[in-house]
Amino acid sequence: MSAQNRTLSDVGAGVLGFVGMSALAGVLVTAAVTPALAVTGMAANNGITMFENLPGYLNIGELSEKTDIFATQPDGSQAHLASFFDENREEVAWDSISQYVKDAAIAGEDPRFYDHGGIDIQGTIRGALSTYVLNQDVQGGSSITQQYVKNVRINNGIREAQTEEEKEAAYDAATETSPERKLQEMRYAIALEKKFSKDEILLGYLNIAAFGGRVYGIESAAQYYFNKHAADVTLAEAASLIAIVNHPEKFRLDYPESETNGVNTVVDGQPVPYADNKQRRDYILGEMLKEKKITQEEHDAAVATPVTPVITEPSTGCQSADGSAFFCDYVKNVIINEFDDPATADIDEGAQLLQQGGLQILTTLDLELQNKAETAIDQNVPYVDHRFNVGSVAVTVQPGTGKILAMAQNKNYTEDPEVAAADPSYTSVNYSTDFDYGGSSGLQPGSTYKVFTLAEWLNAGHSLRETFNGSRRTFTSFTDSCTGNWSGSYNPRNDDGRIANNAIDATAWSVNTSFMSMASQLDLCNIKQTAQAFGIHRADGSELQMNPSDVLGTQEIAPVTMAAAFAGIANNGLTCTPIAIERIVKADGTELTPPASTCTQSVTPEVAHAMTYAMQQTFAGGGTATASDPGTGVPHIGKTGTTDGAQDTWMIGATTTAATAVWVGNVVGDANLRDLSFDSGSAATARHRIWPMIMEVADNKYGGAEFPEPDASYFKQVLVDIPQVVGLSLDAARQALEVAGFVFEDGGQQDSDLPAGTVSGTDPSGQAGRGTTIRVFTSNGNSNNTTVPDLSGMTQQEAKAALDQAGLKMKTSGANFDPTAVVESQDPAPNTAVKRGATVTVTFSSVTGGGNAPGDG
Template sequence: MSTKSKKTKKKRSKTKKRGTNITMKIAGLLLVIIIGAGSLFGISLFKGLPSLEELENPKPNLASLVYSEDGVLLHKFFLENRTFVPLKSISKWVPKALIATEDVAFYQHWGVDLRRLTLAMGENIIKGRTRWHGASTITQQLAKNLFLTQERTLSRKAKELITAIELEKTYTKDEILALYLNTVYFGSGAYGIEAAANTYFGKKASELTIPESASLIATLKNPTAYNPAKNPSTALGRRNLIIGLMEKEGFITHAQAVKAKATPVTLHYTPSTHHGLAPYFTEYIRQNIKTSSQLDGVNVYSDGLTIQTTLDSRMQRYAQEAIAQQAAALQAEFDKRWTCSDALKKQFIKESPQYRELVNEEGVAPATALSKLLADKVFVKNLLHDKSRVQMALISLDPTNGHVKAWVGGTNFSPDDYRYQFDHVWQAKRQPGSTFKPFVYSAAIDQGIPANYRILDQPLALRGGDGSVWMARNSEGQSGGMTTLRDALRRSLNQVTIRLAYQFLTPSEIISYARRMGITTPMQPNLSIALGTSEVSPLVLAQAFTTFANNGTWSEPLPVTKVLDKRGGLITEHKPVSHFGLDPASNFVMVTMLKDVIDRGTGIAVRARYGFDAEAGGKTGTTQSMRDAWFAGFTPQLVTVVWAGFDDERVHFTSMSYGQGARAALPAWASFMKKCYDDPELHLENRYFTMPDNVIAVPISAGSGDQGDLFNRDVYVEYFTPKGFARYRSGELNNTPPPAQQESDNPQDSTKTQTAPTPIQMPVLTPQEQY
């Protein structure tokens, strides 16, 4: 071989070696890149996987359930409407329908079905899909629902496979089925099989039939397209397909399949937006439940609480029926009689968002904006319609323990409009009018003024510290002669009430008694308070009236008795709270006087027109210009207060013929109470009020006021406290001069002798007159 050839060969050898080295370097670099990429992929993959603790303690959002005292589900609070139930509490047809449709090899695989996975991979590669489709087992779907996102990428699919395998290692097959059925979304706001069964069929998951089970499993493919309430024809087709798959897998017989397919879809559809039987009551609970320190850190929307209330679902229905019926009647009467003045109409317009928008945002001159909106007839009509809606409220308590039995906060609760979520039971504070008078008379009776003590039924002119003169008059504008306290309360005489308060009580004493008896809202220290000028809510007034029904002891309202966690463990418990309000003897005398209101006074329609004949006492109330109408009444087992009026106090009833307490509020009270007492399931009975041993019953002549023969026609039985009887017998109250500020032009004044103790110092009075 020549020297030249040797050199050429040697050169080629070096070149080849250099190329090999370069190739190896490139291959090594590629390997490093692949390993690095794989490591990064692995790190990102495992970074997104759930921990062992998360696998063992999954935390799906669980709805909190609010139950009535008689076991009816009133409402749910939730982010996701879900109630967890064990597999044994789910109809056996539900998991069979699920397995037949989604994963026939569920009990054979270990979380991943390799055969289905291989076929799906091949299909995805052949079709060039960038988003992963198909092959998910029930366990994989559970992994995705509990721990992963809904994206369809290769990395998410890998996480799903690994998590599914870990779930299979952690749980039994039945536990996986239970977890799946409790977490999956069935449409219409229903998460989990229990919520779905209640939403679509109004029953528990344990009660689902074959066709109902198939209908619910059908929604899983597409909760909108196969929703039986919204798309019944497509949902029916999907349901029958699933029934066929159940037959194919041997879960049901051919006869069962034929019968199930022929069964029509019968729904009892209640979507999650439904606010239940007592929306105002459950909203009150939502706003106030976390005031208990034991509930710190608890989420009412996701922790699956069970909230046990004192409400009775049957009484609640009667209350809502009574309010709806009376509100409709009042609205019809009001619409016939009311005309909005031009001045008030303009005020309404200037307060509207549309007016503010024109003036503040669009720069329209105020006068132009007002003219423009006045010319818009549709706008004005809708505005006046909203302003003139009659509102009513009803609250009923068990006086012995404060249990809330019924609660209606208004006439038109709307979950989508905050204006119609305002709860008149506890958020509205209005003047109670004459329903406050029993606390004035209670103070007098307790201080030894007997119920048969007589006071002149004439106006009393009082001069305030600012020089103004104030004179309260009776609602009908009439006056009379000497009148007993019993008759004055029975007939709701303002003139006697003011004279009683002026002669024997101070405003501070009236406030003291009212506060002792459960009026917890602020009260103004002037004499007009005797006619109910200080505002209260129906809830507070009902609380105070439990004093009369419960032998002088008042009970705080108790809406919730206990709260349980998702496992049934007790979180917090609430017991009745009661307070001494009035001496039992004084209280009993007051009860007899308030019974007279219903038996033969301003509340007589309870007996005569509405036929409620149980032992009961009560008081009507109508405020100035008929802005508010009240009826507060009680039996030994129920205290119920009804209010009627308007949200805007510039709107009010137009006539006493339908706008006074006896006409506007009393009918709803009587209707509710009668239905409750007529329902044998409620176990209410006609009970008599307990008379304390120290109460003294004396036959009294109605004409003379002296002790009389029990067999005379004008004789009635009067009740005295020991102190009151002693003052009656001693004649102590018959030797005091009349009040110095008394003014009257009525000739009856000269023929009657009015007696009273030394006049008290005149307070500064506001020129208000309450009926």
């Protein structure tokens, strides 16, 4: 009968199976322990009492199992990325183990397993005599139950240990050669037999047993040595695996040929592969035949089969995740950091959970998008450039959930510092994230950071079309309610000659001085707090700063942080912190709650809508993001960034369903990317080749809705009073106008009664939007000039009289004479210097018919 069709429960228990009965148990224990008691000088009649007083309850702790990390494939299935383990073990159920394995274990290790009550009397006496009486080599003599007890005690001790020294001590205590340890194992074995069935004990044994090196449990052993599941191994393979249990280091099948269990035996001049294992394997096969677990034919065929392992190295760590290795490393650090208990500084619970917890971690990674991100970087940025240490990342975050969908980098991953030092294409540093999560100390985001000044500009009640002075100039003061107002001298350069005098153009063209002008009307502290509301923080963990230069992006931020912030802008101002894990399933099938995304309303939806309107203009004609348009028809927002000397270049943008940050720059160094080219083209524009490749996939897969239209109030034009500068010096007039937010222009001299060199008038005067250019005229001292009076609110008669007094003529704009009408406007404007006899055109608020009013000249 084939062993595959037999079950071990068919074997009769026999008389020794009644060991649980107290009377017979006492007799068997006496017989079993007497040799050990004798050599330790204990009186036999005290043996039973001492034995019964030993602890009988053994806590079977959770086994140390490997943790697996998975990502989602295009078809929705889960792909394995990496494993982590101290012990390579995968616990399996009874039906997932071949009957050959079960029969081989019993035949080779404990033929009377189903007949005894936890202690094999014959084996125990033989082992005790050999070890303690005859002083021969240590003999096991332990039943499978006793071996299981020993392995449980090893496992419990190591799981509780916090250092390598404690682990070694726990192992030594559980394996020491002493009668005391044997007695305690026997006591525990009898107790276990009363609590668990034989099948349960055998299953526990097969799942816990050591199979050489870091391989534990029959499932991992089958996969490692034969690249099969434990349910699928052949008879010969099952016997080879169980052979290892007897002496894991001697009989393991992965030694190189020069060591003990490689090719070390020669027969008829020919080497015999894995001779040690084969010898033990064939012994087990003979015992299986003897116990009638297999037929003679099965035995002979198995013995004739050479030992041919198919070593399949289990990978521990993220290097097996290939292009997704840096995302894997981020997940690893999330587990280590988020599940560590700060109250126990000497214990790293997160690392223990990762290495021993047997978790199944289902991540947020979208492998279709990830593969495209990897391809986009590979095609456009080299891993190594002899001219500088080049770096590039691409990170995609989902608005509304914070899920990280992609995280790619232009480097190979390694945790070996020697490899990284020898080969610049390797690194363990994940440029995408914070230092505490395996990242760098951060990257300057450049002009992409300007969106937070835009947000605060709108928060403070300013509008998109409100004008300001966007020209290049020196800024000398800024309000900062956090750390004290700033004063000094700051004169930033612009990337080109364009001047933007409203928030829309400033965003589309990324004009530095325009954003500095906006910031000068705000509170730097509020800009910082608005950035923090979008989740912005320094990657090195230090406090976020807000100096005037930081308006232009000089704080070091991680790309994933910037991507999450842009996702928040696209998500009606609701920002969700980035997450990498969707589910964590524990070894027992229950779930562990993963770190959750926290969503915060960073700005009101109305402000967010105004922001997205301005940020859409970067893709319009002339906008700095035009080159990144993927052309899918899905609406995008975006912002580019280039730091001083083009050391870092960015493209960050989003749809309502995906936000992607792309960085290309110096890992270290100060190379100017505008002076360099890659095989794919200009180094400075590589970001514009990477970003649309990724977003094309995201657009086609996730789509994207239209961004909501802003409220009309965000387009209002705000008029402010033009300072009265007539009579001031030209420099004083310039200062007054610029402080008020206007652009000064010297209009030259004109005839005026005012002293020569003093301001004689402006054009325009009255009110205008900030940023308007004001022409300022100075007097040449010619008395033939006169100043146009302010006629506002006067009747026609009063206006005529005022003009006559100034030596000027009046012309109405076609209204019939109406004595109740008042002046609505005039040209030239009030306070304008003109020659005497000049004509002033006056428009009145009420007209009654056609024709010219009396008095027009």
